[in-house]
Amino acid sequence: MLLTSYLLAGLAILLAWPIPVALSRAQWTARSPFAAMVMWQSIALAGGLSMIGAMLFWGLDSLGDTLLTALERGVKLILGDPSIASPGTIHIFALSTAALLGFHLVLTLIRAAWRISRQRSRHRHILSLLTQESTVSPGTLVLDHEIPIAYCLPSFSGSVTVLSRGLVQRLSEEELHAVLAHEKAHLEQRHDLLLLAFTSWHDALPWLPTSKLALTAVQDLVEMLADDAALREVSPAELLRALLTVATGALGEPDTKAPAAISNAGTGGAPTEELTSQRLRRLLTPKSPLTASVRDLILAAALLLLALPTTMLVAPGLFG
Structure with missing residues (x-):
């Protein structure tokens, strides 16, 4: 033992x-x-x-x-x-620590899920007041605002993608299709659940290096997975132009400001759409995917x- x-x-x-x-x-x-x-x-x-x-x-x-x-x-x-x-006292302490750690991890996961669920519910209510249904893409809401914005709001009943009028006007038809394909991948592959698990892990053990590194890495990986899904429908150049336009809105423009009600902070653990340097590099200079044997070896490990x-x-x- x-x-x-x-x-x-x-x-x-x-x-x-x-x-x-x-x-x-x-x-x-x-x-x-x-x-x-x-x-x-x-x-x-x-x-x-x-x-x-x-x-x-x-x-x-x-x-x-x-x-x-x-x-x-x-x-x-x-x-x-x-x-x-x-x-003995030491053994009782060890058993108590194991029980408390397990309880803490489970409780943090439940609390994070409850908090995110409430955030999304409030956000969805705000969207019902500020947006209108897209006549072109089912399940897409259009926000009447100039800043280019695109994000998804996952749900087990009625997930939606939110686009701003400013973004729709700036993108070509192909670039808009790239954004929709990207957000669709987030919703269909339920990347929000992956982010929920690693967010709660980080909340439970913020002092653990693994939790911070894992959360940062997973946030980037879900975006890459969505990029790959979009690249099956559009070219890398079209996707890159669309992402750069959305990134402009995420950073904010000098002459305008996004309303606080639609801040991504209220989307409750949904993908953040941050365009990191690693994502830029793989779109600008694509590298061949890992071979099937190497990928299988990693999965086996x-x-x-x-x-x-x-x-x-x-x-x-x-x-x-």
Whole structure:
């Protein structure tokens, strides 16, 4: 039990600093955003399991040599069996830490989901007062404002894309199609759920380097995934021109100001549409995607990384 605890603690340390730092600096992620996204998810899940598991096994060590034995004796101890010796203070502290950490992570996720749901509900109400339905694109709302604006508002019932009149007037038909395809990809692939998971992870553990690096990376990766979806319908030049026009609106123009009611801060964890340098580079100088074999190797590594702490948690109780 102690050996498993130490192994899980070591894995948690690796997943808290060197591995996410290396992945955040990797150049291949822009060539396969999907594989990179899977790897970040694996790091986050495996890191959480490792942290909780290390404390859990350390705390249960005094109750038995295997997980199942320790849990069985723990239940008997709670039920008042006098033959089971009570764990020491350190072991109780470890068990309490594992329970509190797990509860904290779940509670933060629920709280973030509730907060974002309310933000989107308020934002949708404001949009109903300030926008009108597009006659060209179903599920698209047009805001009567000069600043070029485009974003999506995800929902399990009635997701919408919001465009400003200024953007519609500035874009050509092909460029407008590129923007709509980009936002459609965000909605269909439910990138907001990915952002919700990593936002809550960062909210729960803001001091953990993994949480900040992962959130920043995932924000960029969801935009790349949406870019790739749009590139299947338009050329890179058309998409780039459209994105630059939207980015102008995101930065704000000197002679005008976007109304506070439509600030992206109120979209509740939806993609931010930030045009980062990495996105610009992959549109200006496209590189070939990773080969299928390399991509499969990365996905297999992500699966192995997630399976490692899971096996450590389960195997002692099954084969110990």
